[in-house]
Amino acid sequence: MTKKEFQIALGKRIRQLREDKNMSQTELGNLCDIERSNMSRIEAGNTNPSSYLLYLFAQKLEIEASEFLNFKSLDK
Amino acid sequence: MTKKEFQIALGKRIRQLREDKNMSQTELGNLCDIERSNMSRIEAGNTNPSSYLLYLFAQKLEIEASEFLNFKSLDK
């Protein structure tokens, strides 16, 4: 999985978990002190967010941070 | 958990999982195409590594990436 592919998969996962909580990008962004434009970039897979940001997302969505990285082990 | 506290906890976890595989910083760094000085910085909690790097670590250590983020839920 390339970096870009990873980012896209991660972005989709973040969006999915955010929508499960019926939260907007703006809301989650505010809770985590990041811009909504950045939320959009991240969910679109256009950037490679920091580990700490994943932790913040998880905290604010009240889920385990590890859920973001539960990718099916497709590749070696 | 502050950003710094997170980085320290994450760094310790990375070190622990790396040593479990009897791998040196140099070896894991080479496999992931990152400098050994960067490995040291990360494990010391002096930097906030990218999500993709966690993924690479997991792949090369043959573990689930989610293991890096399995922190005990100490904080709200």
Place this chain on the structure above:
DNA sequence: AATATTGCTATCAAATATGATAACATTGTA
């Protein structure tokens, strides 16, 4: 219809991570 909300994209500056390298201490090994 008008307004607000949401999400996307682009731009530029600021902050941060990483590469590359060097020097040092420590430990293992020849």
Place this chain on the structure above:
DNA sequence: TACAATGTTATCATATTTGATAGCAATATT
């Protein structure tokens, strides 16, 4: 003892993420 490997810290340059902002389209909501 020498030598290599390992890990740490520091520096500076480069790359990347993020902040801040704006404009746009689409969709609610009034």
